[in-house]
Amino acid sequence: MMISSDRTKDLIEGSSRSVVDQQQSTAPLSxxxxxxxxxxxxxxxxxxxxRPPVSVSQCNCSHVLEFLQYLDQFGKTRVHSQGCVFFGQPEPPAPCSCPLRQAWGSLDALIGRLRAAYEEHGGSPETNPFGRGTIRVYLREVRETQAKARGIIYKKNKKRKKKKTQIIEDVAAPIEDSSNPTVMQSS
Structure with a gap:
């Protein structure tokens, strides 16, 4: 069995790299x-x-937006324009010439991965161009536009805060029911 020259050198010189580091570098990625x-x-x-080239450290949210728009040309989701006869129909009966775009969900997942990768490569969360409000607004607009074009309505589920008295009543109700013999049914 041959050991690589770097690993041999590390072993001879008493490298500070741990066995865990070596295992992680060879483990298959998820x-x-x-x-x-x-x-x-x-x-x-x-x-x-x-042109001119931009380094990752110099990139900002406008570069991210340009990248997302560039990716649209490789999309596979038909997004009907407002003038299309199939606009607003979830399942159009015939093909049309409307453009193919990146699906909103794909862009959202992409931004999530790039946001994590940026921080893993030394970027701080405060300067992360993928986490800017401008990007969130763009993604929201893409989602709404695609939903309208396909006749899909996204409903926002708003969570209502319960008052303390309501929480106590919700917890106490089953206790009261089990102690009341008239509520209990015979088997």
Whole structure:
């Protein structure tokens, strides 16, 4: 069995790398981690190909928005324009020439992975361009536009806070029912 020269050198010199570090570098990545790495590399390549090139440390939310718009050309989701006869129909009966776009859910997941990757690569949460409000607003607009075009309505579920007295009543009700013999049914 041949040991790599770097590993041999580390063993001879008493490297400070732990066995855990070595195992992590050889362990296969999860599907999420693989996708996150692929997304991060794609975004980095996109920035390098810009004229002039932009480093990740110089990137801001406008670069992220441009990247999301660039990705639209590779989308597979038909988004009907307002002039289309199928606008607002969840299942159109025939094909149309409306553009294919990235689905909102795909963009949302992509931003989540890039946001995590940015921080894993040394960026601080405060300067993370993927976590900016501008990006959240853009994603919300994409979701609403696609929902209208496909005739889907997203309802916001608002959680109502219960008052303390209501919580006490909710907890006490089953106790009172079990102690009341008229409520209990015979088997």
């Amino acid at each position: 599907r999420y981690e693989s996708q996150k790495r692929r997304d991060w590399n794609t975004f980095g390549q996109y920035l390098k190909n810009k």
